[in-house]
Amino acid sequence: MNNLKINSIRYFFFGxxxxxxxxxxKSVENSDTLAIGSMQKExxxxxxxxxxxxxDYWFNGTAEITSYSLQQAxxxxxxxxxxxxxxxxxxxxxxxxxxxxxxxxxxIPVLKLNATKNYITGIYPYSIMTSSFxxxxxxxHALKLSFSSQEWCGHVYAQLNNRNDFEIMSHSYFxxxxxxxxxxxxxxxxxxxxxxxxxxxxxxxxxxxxxIPSLEFIRLTHKELKTYKAITxxxxxxxxxxxxxxxxxxERVLKINFRSEFxxxxxxxxxxxxxxxxxxxxxxTSTATIINRIKTPYWKQNSNKDLSLRDSLGx
Numbered sequence: 001m002n003n004l005k006i007n008s009i010r011y012f013f014f015g016x017x018x019x020x021x022x023x024x025x026k027s028v029e030n031s032d033t034l035a036i037g038s039m040q041k042e043x044x045x046x047x048x049x050x051x052x053x054x055x056d057y058w059f060n061g062t063a064e065i066t067s068y069s070l071q072q073a074x075x076x077x078x079x080x081x082x083x084x085x086x087x088x089x090x091x092x093x094x095x096x097x098x099x100x101x102x103x104x105x106x107x108i109p110v111l112k113l114n115a116t117k118n119y120i121t122g123i124y125p126y127s128i129m130t131s132s133f134x135x136x137x138x139x140x141h142a143l144k145l146s147f148s149s150q151e152w153c154g155h156v157y158a159q160l161n162n163r164n165d166f167e168i169m170s171h172s173y174f175x176x177x178x179x180x181x182x183x184x185x186x187x188x189x190x191x192x193x194x195x196x197x198x199x200x201x202x203x204x205x206x207x208x209x210x211x212i213p214s215l216e217f218i219r220l221t222h223k224e225l226k227t228y229k230a231i232t233x234x235x236x237x238x239x240x241x242x243x244x245x246x247x248x249x250x251e252r253v254l255k256i257n258f259r260s261e262f263x264x265x266x267x268x269x270x271x272x273x274x275x276x277x278x279x280x281x282x283x284x285t286s287t288a289t290i291i292n293r294i295k296t297p298y299w300k301q302n303s304n305k306d307l308s309l310r311d312s313l314g315x
Contacts, residue, residue, distance in 0.1 A: 047137035048200055057263050058111065058136070063088035063298055067291040067313040068268060072119045073284035074126065074220075076276025081119025081126075082315060083288050085266065086298070087198060088112055092133055097144045097161055109136045110143060111195050117216075124152035130216055134195035138203060142192035147215035158215045158225075162186070166212075168225065177222070187227045190214045190245065190254070197243065197258050197266065204243055206232055213247065221273070223250065236260055240267060251283070265293065 068083040091100040091107035100107045110133045117128040126149065133144045145160040154173030161167045166184040170177065188211040196204055205211075211230035218225045231246045239261070245254045252273035258266045272285040291314040301309060 045139040047139050048203075050136065053262055054136075054199075058089045060295075061297055062295045064263075064265075064293065064295050065298060065313065066266065066293040067315055068288040069291055069314075070117060070119060071287045072117060072126075073271075073273075073275040073286045074119070074121050076280030076282060076284070078284060078286075079119040079121055079126075081117060082291075083115070083117045084313070084315070085194075086114040086116075087195075088114075089136060092135075092143060094143070097133075108143065110134055111136050111199060113194055115194070121151070126151045128216060130191065130214065132189075132191045132195055134192050134199070136199060138196065138200045141186055142189055142195065145189065145191045145215055147219060149216070149219065156219050158219055160189075160215070170219070170225070172219070174222075184212065184226065187212055188230070190217075193243065193245070193256065194266065197256065198264050201234075201241065201243075201258070201264050204232070204234060206234055211245065211247075213250065213252075217252070217271075217273075221275075 064085075064087045066085045068085070070081040070083045072079045072081055089109060089111055091103065092098070092110040093100045094106060094108050113130075113132045113134075115130045115132075117126070119126050128147075128149045130147045131145065132142050134142045141162050142160075143162050145158075147156075147158045149156045156170075156172045156174075156177075158168070158170040166186055168180075168182055168184060170180045172178060188205050188209055190211055190213050193204065208229065208231050210227045211232075212225070212227050213223070215225075217223070228247050228249055231248070233244045235242050235244070239259065240257050241260045243256045243258070246252070250273060252271070254272075255270045256266060257268050257270075258264050268287065268289045270285055270287050272283060274281050275284045276282060292312060294309070294312060296309065298309075
């Protein structure tokens with residue numbers, strides 16, 4: 001083999017190695033960069049200016065934990081249980097859309113809500129958790145939602161990511177729902193309303209509009225996850241404001257009661273809709289009434305000596 005052929009082979013393999021290496025580097029780099037670019041395409045409102053009162057309450061190294069006595073409609077009957085809402089601020093990675101482990105100028109400060117429900121249906125228990133991540137600057141839709149439900153028949157999981165549009169994946173033990181991945185145009189999210197109340201209730205969407213119901217309602221009632229027509233209103237009486245959402249197509253009315261003064265604490269809610277299957281289906285109202293509220297760094301309180309804190313929440 002002459003020198004020309006040898007050199008040609010060398011250049012071919014050298015170029016191939018460069019091409020493979022280049023592709024690998026791009027795929028790793030772009031996995032996060034593309035996601036960030038997608039989020040930046042959303043038309044954002046001006047950032048809400050954070051007051052000193054807001055900073056003192058939400059950025060003091062603690063979370064707000066509120067417990068509620070729950071009366072939950074399920075299978076055509078009301079079930080007793082409890083609900084807990086944990087509000088806490090944290091830095092959020094816009095690309096990976098998870099909590100940031102380190103400080104970075106690209107991090108987005110969010111007010112996170114982890115909302116749990118626990119109740120018994122006959123012999124077996126339900127455990128539900130919904131998480132919503134909403135920017136404290138109140139200038140765009142929730143950056144991410146996730147929902148899971150566990151009971152003895154199986155478990156269900158759904159997640160919404162805010163990028164170019166709403167990217168949604170859902171997994172269920174029901175064959176008709178199974179594994180799904182799809183996209184929705186951006187619209188008001190029922191799940192983000194709870195966060196908006198705590199940040200800026202004067203900017204709640206009012207009137208006739210389009211809204212995507214909560215992931216919990218959609219999954220547990222087996223409705224289609226899509227945008228529905230909603231009629232919303234805000235009223236006030238005796239220092240308590242009520243934000244009401246009516247979904248005519250779903251025959252559902254949700255009322256969220258919260259204090260009219262900062263920090264706009266959520267005192268309870270009522271959720272009325274047709275529940276159950278067949279002859280057992282009827283309009284029932286789920287309710288939640290506050291038990292207690294504390295501010296504490298719960299992630300540091302995982303010792304047996306901290307169990308008394310659960311007593312203070314009535315759990």
